[in-house]
Amino acid sequence: MVFKGIFKKKERLEKVEVKKVSPTEKLVEKPRAVLLKSKGIESALVLTSPHITEKATLLSSDNQYVFKVFSKANKIEIKKAIESLYRVKVIGVRVINVPAKQRRLGKTQGWKKGYKKAIVQIKKGQKIEAITV
DSSP: OOOTTTTSOOOOOOOOOOOOOOTTTOOOOOOHHHHTTSTTTHHHHHEEEEOOOHHHHHHHTTTEEEEEEOTTOOHHHHHHHHHHHHOOOEEEEEEEEEOOEEEEETTEEEEEOOEEEEEEEEOTTOOOTTTOO
């Protein structure tokens, strides 16, 4: 085997000039919770996925739909996200925090992730087509 150039000294990088930036000019990365409140992004970040179960399909006949949502989203953000994404009038939102559960497989113990889900009631006569079963 040939290790060509393994013992050569590495070239030093040129020094880069660093500018001093005032605190007002600094760019700060925003966490996901802050992005929820900015316009245009919220519907993509708030709604994780539709929650499809037997109970959820029974609720859809009463104009109620179930979604998994971002864990830090509140009722107002969920309502705005659904109204903007599906173009329906939301009457009410109920939120449920599903806790993490302990699971075991042989000797190995672990945790099943918890999540937040929202039951959304929409105006009578309207439908959310993507979820209807």
